[in-house]
Every structure is written in structure tokens, then in C-alpha cells.
Amino acid sequence: MKSSKKKLLIGFGIAFVALLSGCSFNQAPDQDKVSSPPPEQKGKNALPIPPLLEDKNPADDVAEFYLKAQKSTKSFLDGVETESYGYNGDYLGPVIQVQKGEQVKVHIKNELGDEETTVHWHGLEVPGSADGGPHNAIKPNEIFSPSFTITQPAATLWYHPHPLHKTGEQVYKGLAGLFYIEDEVSNRLNIPKSYGENDFPIVIQDRNLREDGQLSYDLNMMSLMHGMHGDTPLVNGVFDPYLEVPQGKVRLRLLNGSNARIFQLKLSKDNHFWQIASDGGFLEKPVKMDQIVLGPAERAEMIVDFSQYKQGDKVQLFDQDVRLMNFIIGTPEKEKFEIPDQLTTIEKINPPSGTVTRTFAFQGMGNSVNINGKQMDMNRIDEEVQLNATEIWEITNIDNGMMGGMGMPHPFHPHGVQFQILERNGKEPPENEQGWKDTILLMPGDKVKTIATFKKDGVFMYHCHILEHEDAGMMGQFEVN
Ligand SMILES: [Cu+2]
Structure with a gap:
């Protein structure tokens, strides 16, 4: 067994033991044969930043987008092409960014061959007819064009397939993307908001690669019971990537995009996060945290301060003791940002009588x-x-x-x-x-x-x-x- 693989298995095993009280990853791999990226591949690849999807409608208050669910290939292991799914690309999808109040129309084409799919807007408050659940099945080669108005505050949401009985497999092969809502609050706050420069999408997943390098989605008793786990951690679809960040404050929009794994995230060098948003938008006040637990589908927006480091220093993001990615400190930030005392106001819902x-x-x-x-x-x-x-x-x-x-x-x-x-x-x-x-x-x-x-x-x-x-x-x- 390659040493990198052993380390991964042990690390993930500990996470599993800690979180699932007694069921070790070592005892319960979902597959017998797995092929982890070799040690040479660690820290070698840059974190890909997905493109922001272009709004094709010239009107100010209308946004119109085109998405294609397609088959492709992607290289998870150097030199091996792995069959994958993606939206408008080989794996995962572009980031869709909209403004509160906007009228949004999305044209989704199913080019997956012979399977049906849907696109569900996870966290979006839209009518059921546009929600993308199993009732909104898109047949092969057909187009579904839901439209809706954005009526909720700024948030980091996401989109993924939701066909009946097939959600797990389609997400596993790569269908998922982030969906940002901005509003007057997110536009006003003095926090990092330059996409791909100081405001980064971070989609964390785990996958299993078979010995031939292909993604393995074979349901067996263990994976049915515990959900599909993989021994290869991926960030934005890449194993152990690096990201050059400004020497200053950086915003990370984290999504646990795995099928089943719970992540317990922390930074190296005793660094900490300021959590500024949960699934549905900004918290009232930032919360200082040493670590955060994210279950599948949960999001958190974090501000990390890298200003205390020298250029070239490395800070790492871990799940338990498994390294997920590396931040390399670059040149000083161009703008100065704050950790605001107050981010927004959230009106507490009080249960009316007879609720x-x-x-x-x-x-x-x-x-x-x-x-x-x-x-x-x-x-x-x-x-x-x-x-x-x-x-x-x-x-x-x-x-x-x-x-x-x-x-x-x-x-x-x-x-x-x-x-x-x-x-x-x-x-x-x-x-x-x-x-x-x-x-x-x-x-x-x-x-x-x-x-x-x-x-x-x-x-x-x-x-x-x-x-x-x-x-x-x-x-x-x-x-x-
Ligand atoms: Cu469950």
C-alpha cells in the first residue's frame, strides 16, 4: 500500500470513528480496490476557480443563464482520463451569481445520454414548479427552463441533480455548482468580494477511484448503509490543490459537496476562521471558530486573516488530520477589509399562537x-x-x-x-x-x-x-x- 494512501485511510478512519461512533473507515471501505493519487501529485495542482456563468439577458433586472448537464472526462490521477459528468464542463459547474429582486431564467439541457436528470436549487426559495425536484425530470436531449424571482437575502446556495433514486450517482460523477445571491447588505459590507481574487468558492468532496482510475459508484451493503464515502479528498475537483491568496483577509465560501461524509475543518498554524454566513446568508455577527463541522450539503462562509504571514508561507486546510488543500501567501492585499461587528439583522421568527x-x-x-x-x-x-x-x-x-x-x-x-x-x-x-x-x-x-x-x-x-x-x-x- 502506498504511504499516501495509508495516511489518507487512517485519517479518514479517525474521522469516521469520531463521528460515527465505532464504525471505522478501515473496516468498512465502500470498495475493495481503490487507487489514490500518488504522493508526487500532492500539492502540485492549482485550485481551479470555476467560471462565473454569463448572464445572457441585457435587461438590468433579468438574468438568463444556459446550463448543459453533460458527459465528459477529467484527469483526477495524473495521466489517467476518468469518465465524469459536469455542467458546461468536465466536472462540477460554473458559479451562478444573481442579485436579490432579479427575475432569473435558466435553460437546462440534458445531454447525459439516456438518463433523466433535474436541477434542484438547494436553499433557494422558489415555487415547487421551479424547484427542480423529482417532478421536474428533464428527459434526454430535452430542455427545462424554470424562471423565478429572487426574494431572499444574500447567500451561498448550490445546485445539483435530484432525479428519483439517481441523485447520488449523478452528483458523485460531478454534477454540482454554486449559486450566489448578492443584495444591498453583501454589496455594502467591507468584506472580500472580488471573485477568484479574495473571495473563493471551495467545494469539498470525497471520491473513490478504482484501480483503473475510474470513479466507482457501486452500491453495496456498506455504502447503502453509511452513504458513499471515498478515500480521495477533492477540492473543486482536484486532489490536494494549492491556492495563492493575498497577504490579508480572504473569504472562503465552503460547501460540503460530498454524498455522505461529514467534514471537520480546521486550519494549520493555530489559525482560525471568522464564520460570517451559514446556509441561508449572513449571521448577525461573525463567529470566531477554531474548527467547523459541515454535514453533507451544508455551507459556511469564512473570513481567514493571512496578514500575519510572510510571502511564500503555507497554511493548510485539514479535515481532521487529512490535508485538503494549501494556501500559499502571496502579495499584500490591495484593499483593507474588516471583520465587521455587525453583518446584518435577522428577525427572529416567533411562533404565533396555535402554530x-x-x-x-x-x-x-x-x-x-x-x-x-x-x-x-x-x-x-x-x-x-x-x-x-x-x-x-x-x-x-x-x-x-x-x-x-x-x-x-x-x-x-x-x-x-x-x-x-x-x-x-x-x-x-x-x-x-x-x-x-x-x-x-x-x-x-x-x-x-x-x-x-x-x-x-x-x-x-x-x-x-x-x-x-x-x-x-x-x-x-x-x-x-
Ligand atoms: Cu440519512
Whole structure:
């Protein structure tokens, strides 16, 4: 076994043990044969910065975009071409940037050959008819053109496929991209905002490469149970990349884009982050953190201060003890930025009297994963919600590892709505979970109380964001009208 591979396996194994209480990555690889990038490839490649997608509509308040879901190849291992999927490219997709208040139209063409796909706007508050869930299937060679108005504050959201039972595989092969909303607050704050210069998209994933260098998405008992994990960490699709950053303050827009892995992120040299935004936008105040845990689909915007280092110094981003990428300190920043005392104001949603409370229990394992004892059925609406109603949703991960269960984490995600967390395990949530959220990680036994106002109509999904759990049926539907 190559030493780099051993180190990766051990590192990821520790993360797995720590987070899944007892199930080691070493004992439970999803695949037998894997091929990790060799040591020579470490730190060699620059972090790719995806292009910003061009708005093809000349009108000021209208944005029009063209996306193509396509098959391609990409070199994850030097000298080996790996079959992949991408939006307008070989792997992942361009960043879509819109302004609050804008009318947005996206033309999505399915060029994946013989499979259906959809594009779901994760975190976006849009009607169900534009949301891109399993009901919005795009047949091969067809075009779907949803349009919607941006009515929510500045945030780092993302888009990815959501076809019934096939989400995990299509995301794994490379279909995902970031979706930025800007508004008067993000434009006014004196924080880094030059795309690709001091404001960077950072999509973190893990993948398995077979011995022949191809992506391996073979569902077996382990990957069904725990979700698909890989032993090769990727950032923006590249193994252990480097990024030259200004000697000053830098903004990182982090997305956990993995199918199932939970990342526990920290910086080397005792550096820390200031978290400025959660899934749905800015926090009221920056939160200073030594590390951050991101479950699948969660985002966090961080400011890191590199001004204390010399040019050429290296700072590294780690998941546990596995290095994900390297920051190389470059020339001094051109503008001076602050860590603002106040970022924005978030009006706390207070439960009106007579608020409807719904409960969602996540349970089961493997093919039997379910919510409230039910598995996904396209022909069944599980919850009826009144348009503009404020509701409390209590989500419980009842598999606490006793009673014969494995103690699986489950990240909960409802479509078409941003929520606030009232309680996490009976207590006030931590500071960095007091802003807008659309995905919440529930470790075994966790209970979370959320509150939201449902402002968009239509049929929406709620589900576990471990994509193999979602595909196995850990999903339900709610209708707002
Ligand atoms: Cu799950």
C-alpha cells in the first residue's frame, strides 16, 4: 500500500470513528480496490476557480443563464482520463451569481445520454414548479427552463441533480455548482468580494477511484448503509490543490459537496476562521471558530486573516488530520477589509399562537431508511402546509446506536424554504446555527426544533442529504397552497 494512501485511510478512519461512533473507515471501505493519487501529485495542482456563468439577458433586472448537464472526462490521477459528468464542463459547474429582486431564467439541457436528470436549487426559495425536484425530470436531449424571482437575502446556495433514486450517482460523477445571491447588505459590507481574487468558492468532496482510475459508484451493503464515502479528498475537483491568496483577509465560501461524509475543518498554524454566513446568508455577527463541522450539503462562509504571514508561507486546510488543500501567501492585499461587528439583522421568527407543529423521525438503515415509518412515494403528499403559514418542525434522529441500529447521522433538508433553529437537543443552538439554515446535521439521537414561514407554493421534498439514504427512500413530500 502506498504511504499516501495509508495516511489518507487512517485519517479518514479517525474521522469516521469520531463521528460515527465505532464504525471505522478501515473496516468498512465502500470498495475493495481503490487507487489514490500518488504522493508526487500532492500539492502540485492549482485550485481551479470555476467560471462565473454569463448572464445572457441585457435587461438590468433579468438574468438568463444556459446550463448543459453533460458527459465528459477529467484527469483526477495524473495521466489517467476518468469518465465524469459536469455542467458546461468536465466536472462540477460554473458559479451562478444573481442579485436579490432579479427575475432569473435558466435553460437546462440534458445531454447525459439516456438518463433523466433535474436541477434542484438547494436553499433557494422558489415555487415547487421551479424547484427542480423529482417532478421536474428533464428527459434526454430535452430542455427545462424554470424562471423565478429572487426574494431572499444574500447567500451561498448550490445546485445539483435530484432525479428519483439517481441523485447520488449523478452528483458523485460531478454534477454540482454554486449559486450566489448578492443584495444591498453583501454589496455594502467591507468584506472580500472580488471573485477568484479574495473571495473563493471551495467545494469539498470525497471520491473513490478504482484501480483503473475510474470513479466507482457501486452500491453495496456498506455504502447503502453509511452513504458513499471515498478515500480521495477533492477540492473543486482536484486532489490536494494549492491556492495563492493575498497577504490579508480572504473569504472562503465552503460547501460540503460530498454524498455522505461529514467534514471537520480546521486550519494549520493555530489559525482560525471568522464564520460570517451559514446556509441561508449572513449571521448577525461573525463567529470566531477554531474548527467547523459541515454535514453533507451544508455551507459556511469564512473570513481567514493571512496578514500575519510572510510571502511564500503555507497554511493548510485539514479535515481532521487529512490535508485538503494549501494556501500559499502571496502579495499584500490591495484593499483593507474588516471583520465587521455587525453583518446584518435577522428577525427572529416567533411562533404565533396555535402554530402547527409537525414531527419527523429519521430511522431505519440500508434499504429500510425512512421518515415517520414511510419511504418516498411520488404519488403521496405527506404533509399539507398552508401558504404563508409559520410552522414548527421537530426533527429527531431516533437511531441512537442502541436498539440494534448503527447510530447513523442524518442531515435534514426541506426544499423551498430557509428555517431558523429554535432548539438543538433542548438548548439554544450554537452561535453559528442562529442564522438562516436549509440543512441541519442530526447526529444519532439528536433532536432539533426548527421554525419557518412557507412563502412559496407547490410540491416540495424534505429528505436526508446523505444521498444514498435519499435515493433509498428517506424522503417525503409536502405541498404548500
Ligand atoms: Cu440519512
